Amino acid sequence: MYALIDCNTFFASVERVFHPGLKRKPVVVLSNNDGCIVALTSEAKALGLHRGEPIFKVKDIVERNGVSIFSTNMTLYAAMSRRITNIIRRSVQHVENYSIDESFCDLNGYEAHFNLEEMMRSLADRISLWTDIPVSVGVAPTKTLAKIGSKFAKKYKGYRSVCMIDDEPKRRKALELFDLADVWGIGRHTLERLNYYGISTPLEFADKSESWVKTHLTKPGVQTWLELNGHPCIDTSEVYRNQSICTSRSFGDMISDLTQLEASVATFASSCANKLRGQNAGCKTVTVFVQSNRFRDDLPQYCNSASTTLVTSTSDTLEITSAALKALRSIYRPGIMYKKSGVILTDIAPNSPVQQDLFDPIKNRPQRAELMKAIDRINQRFGLKTIQLAVEGEKEQPWKIKCEHRSGNYLTVLDEILEV
DNA sequence: TCTGGGGTCCTAGGACCC
DNA sequence: TCTGGGGTCCTAGGACCC
Numbered sequence: 001m002y003a004l005i006d007c008n009t010f011f012a013s014v015e016r017v018f019h020p021g022l023k024r025k026p027v028v029v030l031s032n033n034d035g036c037i038v039a040l041t042s043e044a045k046a047l048g049l050h051r052g053e054p055i056f057k058v059k060d061i062v063e064r065n066g067v068s069i070f071s072t073n074m075t076l077y078a079a080m081s082r083r084i085t086n087i088i089r090r091s092v093q094h095v096e097n098y099s100i101d102e103s104f105c106d107l108n109g110y111e112a113h114f115n116l117e118e119m120m121r122s123l124a125d126r127i128s129l130w131t132d133i134p135v136s137v138g139v140a141p142t143k144t145l146a147k148i149g150s151k152f153a154k155k156y157k158g159y160r161s162v163c164m165i166d167d168e169p170k171r172r173k174a175l176e177l178f179d180l181a182d183v184w185g186i187g188r189h190t191l192e193r194l195n196y197y198g199i200s201t202p203l204e205f206a207d208k209s210e211s212w213v214k215t216h217l218t219k220p221g222v223q224t225w226l227e228l229n230g231h232p233c234i235d236t237s238e239v240y241r242n243q244s245i246c247t248s249r250s251f252g253d254m255i256s257d258l259t260q261l262e263a264s265v266a267t268f269a270s271s272c273a274n275k276l277r278g279q280n281a282g283c284k285t286v287t288v289f290v291q292s293n294r295f296r297d298d299l300p301q302y303c304n305s306a307s308t309t310l311v312t313s314t315s316d317t318l319e320i321t322s323a324a325l326k327a328l329r330s331i332y333r334p335g336i337m338y339k340k341s342g343v344i345l346t347d348i349a350p351n352s353p354v355q356q357d358l359f360d361p362i363k364n365r366p367q368r369a370e371l372m373k374a375i376d377r378i379n380q381r382f383g384l385k386t387i388q389l390a391v392e393g394e395k396e397q398p399w400k401i402k403c404e405h406r407s408g409n410y411l412t413v414l415d416e417i418l419e420v
Numbered sequence: 421t422c423t424g425g426g427g428t429c430c431t432a433g434g435a436c437c438c
Numbered sequence: 439t440c441t442g443g444g445g446t447c448c449t450a451g452g453a454c455c456c
Contacts, residue, residue, distance in 0.1 A: 030424085031423090031424035031425075032424050032425065033422090033423085033424070034422085035422075035423050035424055036423065036424060038424070038425095052424090053423090054422070054423040055422080055423090056421075056422040056423075057422090057423085059422090072424085072425095074425095098455090098456080099427095099455080099456045100456075101456080102456080184454095184455080185454070185455085186454090187453060187454050187455085188453085188454090189452085189453065189454090190453080190454085218430070218431075218453095219429085219430065219431090220429075220430070220453080220454075242427080242428095243427080243428070243429095244426090244427070244428090245426090245427095246425080246426055246427075247425090247426090248424095248425065248426085249424085249425080250423085250424065250425090293423095294423090295422090295423060340424095342425090402422090
């Protein structure tokens, strides 16, 4: 059996932990640049607000109802997520962090010694007691069914946080009542296709024959079908390394100047390199992209990207940044108002062994690696960007994102710790 | 005026090989 | 007029997830 532990409206719940006056009040959390709503409490949903909506379009609803607004604060949410994971790991050995607010537990073997429902309920209660974050848990023979269970647990209070789908009648009942569009793995296109063939509930889909599914859907569709029928086939891989690493941002203000664009790309490149070192990995390809503002049809539009291949797999900030800037200069066009840039690292592989290059222009790789370690240590101890590249520019720049409603880093920065 | 960011996996089709 | 069979590798784009 698998359990899915899902934090309810996670970002908004974290903000509420540190602003207890907001319990049972409407709260929304915005995307980067204070653009769109990315998380909202049920009280905010009840006012007609939706995930994904640009905040400026619903300004009057927000003002009229005194909705609390927060800029996104990933550092804070990630710190809280780690705390929750630590609590789960005290009870369950195999935990897979599927996303910042969801974890799968492999419960294989526990059923012999525990009542799984009681076990997961006491875990949910503990998370709630120790972190003040409410969670919903689904328990089922496959991950897809566990996800469905967690949605029921969230929707109906009667489950007291845990919904079990552990026998055939419960499975069929759940599939009959659940919304097909909300099934994990069924997106807009698959939904349209299934509707076209007269399938409107997960149960009708699950009851189709294997040959029908194989004819009309591709591999991911077949997997979902198997999972809904209780055959686990979505893999739990413990060891994980990214296939790609990306840092990109929309700018607070549009820019056209190459120097400023370079500063943004250098900043994103060094952030990527930092993430790469965090996984003990290196990359061989650096891609840069730039975009104008697609919402401004009065301005000339321009989007482009370029890649540079490095001689050898590396996580060196200096090397990755130079490669990114080289790629940027090859696609830069003057006279464009740019709204967004980004850096993507691919061809990622473990740090060792690395295939050396006979003609590698960098002769002191071991020392360079030590330099990166030293910089990382200093930045970890004294704060991000204590040491940075000069090309990344000064702190205040027009392209830096807006975040006017950011709460403090209560869990990670001593100076910002909550005062009572 | 203001419109997010970061991922994975799969497939079709092109380009190439014998 | 007739015009094979069996492969690999790569990439762009689609579909999906949070």
